[in-house]
Amino acid sequence: MKQTFTITAFSENHIGLLNRITIIFTRRRVNIETLTVSPSAIKGVHKFTIVVNETREMVEKVVKQIDKVVEVIKAFYHTDDEIIFQEIALYKVSTDKLMENNKVETIVRKNAGRIVEVTPKYTVIEKMGTADETQELFDELNQLGAILQFTRSGRIAVTRLSEELLHNFLKKREIWDLDN
């Protein structure tokens, strides 16, 4: 049975590594729903957060292949109930539409959006949440014909564990200098 999995991989920050990781998915015909790459809590270590809709068996195999990449330190995978995750979305609406009546404002308030910039021509609204939640705000604004531009990030996530899995792993690997 296919379900949503969030794969996280910690790696060195080297040129070409993104390609080395994505070809593992391409070769097995696994579609990447979202992908976020950013520096992690450890200096010099990057974190990949990759969301896929796949069977557990396939995800296990893909994660082992990611782990095998020389410059990947460690890869993990989680179901949605094992993590807390968020995405961020930006909505650009016309300021005229916003001023016309209180419809846009009501929708934004109801969906806990936040206005980040207002100009005479356009207003930018930001919302954090799950993909469903940011989509809901998009759908409602779009029904009013208010949206000029829309964009959304990939998922970022932390586990529901008290410790970072990577730290446990690195402690076992004695060669790692965590202060560096």
Place this chain on the structure above:
Amino acid sequence: MSTKLTGSQAVLQSLIEEGTEYIFGYPGGAIMPVYDAMMDYEDQIKHILTRHEQGAIHAAQGYARVTGKVGVCMATSGPGATNLITGIADAMIDSTPLVCITGQVGSPLLGTDAFQETDVVGISMPVTKWNVLVTKPEEIPFAIAQAFFIAKTGRPGPVLVDITKDAQFGSLDFNYKKCTNIRSYEPKPVFEPEKIEQAAQLINAAKKPYVLLGQGVILGNAEAEFKAFIEKAGLPTAWTILGVSALDSDHPLNMGMLGMHGNYSTNVMNNQCDVLIAVGMRFDDRVTGDLKRFAKQAKVIHMEIDPAEIDKNVKTDVAILGDVKDTLPVLTRLLEKRDHAEWIAEFKKLDAIENEKVIQKDFYPDKEGLTMGEVVRRINERTGGKAIIVTDVGQHQMFASRYAKHKQTRNFVTSGGLGTMGFGLPAAHGAAMGCPDKDVILFVGDGGFQMTIQELGTINQTEANVKVVLLNNKYLGMVRQWQQLFFDRRYSQTYLMNPDFIMIAKGFGIEGKKVMHRPELDAAIDEMLSHKGAYVLEVSIEKEDNVFPMVPTGASVSEVILEPPQK
């Protein structure tokens, strides 16, 4: 202590520091500075000029496989580098340690579609264990040190170092340090003793244990540990095509070859054993046949260095991660002495059937035409299992792997996972360079021979001792066999109108002889073996000489057939 060197000198000095004996390669524009520097290092490192970059990399593979050292090859940018790709893919799937060095256009030209520019790091990414683009001279020693460390540790594999021309021309303070550790890379997983205890319990309680031996035993130099393991617990053993020669052919626990064209008993027993112990092998589809009907009745123990192989194809009950060199002795200590005589007798019953229906017919054919099986048998008799056997890909490969006898490990070189036609001749050349004191015998078909036949020129130049046994049936035999069995004998595009191979060999300066009839064979083999240096012996083979047993595609291993299916 550091010395001032150019980038090119640093490339060669680094290779020397790593103990490189030979570079198999081909020059060209973007690697010319290194080739220029080579003239000053001729007394320390030898370059073998092949006739094609594919010839260079397959030679490096052959060298690596027989010596256990890292094979090194070199090519220029663009077409030079892309010609290496088939060999890199072959080395990747067969876990062969290689360092490939390619020249790249100058760094200001990267991404501009410059002359002979190709994104080689990008192209080779799916088929290398690791690769890197080096654009600065001072990065060269570290890149090469890492390359060797990654290529040979853990599960070995090919790595590629792409070096821009300006990095070769530049200079650096050279101070070589071998790489002993990469913080993100754990080559040998630490084994869990409790898994070994679980495995020992399963094996001690087993009535019908069965061991599958793979190349991991050879790569880990664990042949002695493996032998002690199976001998203590009396474990019948079959090998994959890359595990050939790890266990002596005449060892009483050696049951034969696994796989689509392996032996009869060794295939069937996968589905009759109660405990299956896979040692350093990866359950390739050619070994397992239909996975849904493979060893379902058995508890599976998998000893493997690469965690990604666990549960990839066959679900494991007990996985023992780690180098089998380390894990096998620990397991052996926990085993009880057994001989499993009754169980082994079950194998022998099936062996007798295969012997009657297949082997005797291959060895002593009643038809007029010569068969590949009898040629391999006669060569066995004369080399006593001491020669290195190299094969190309096809029917002859299966005859050679099934029938060639071995008394020494690392004595068999073949393209297993990728099945690369054209692999044989250059790989045999590399093997001969690596083991100049041994006889190297190449079995090759008339199809594959013509894919890299130009390497006869290289062999003539290096005077390598390669004995080529060309089994010529004027067909792409394995494809033709499938056409005969599964495509109603519609021999689509498998007939070859061949040249006069002996004339070609002589044109390259290599002696040879053609044999058409059985009575001439023995003397011709003797003549080849006593000839000093390379030799081509062409043997005319019966057209419809087929390889059996066979596990047809999609069939279960227990459905292995010994003769063509009745229609």
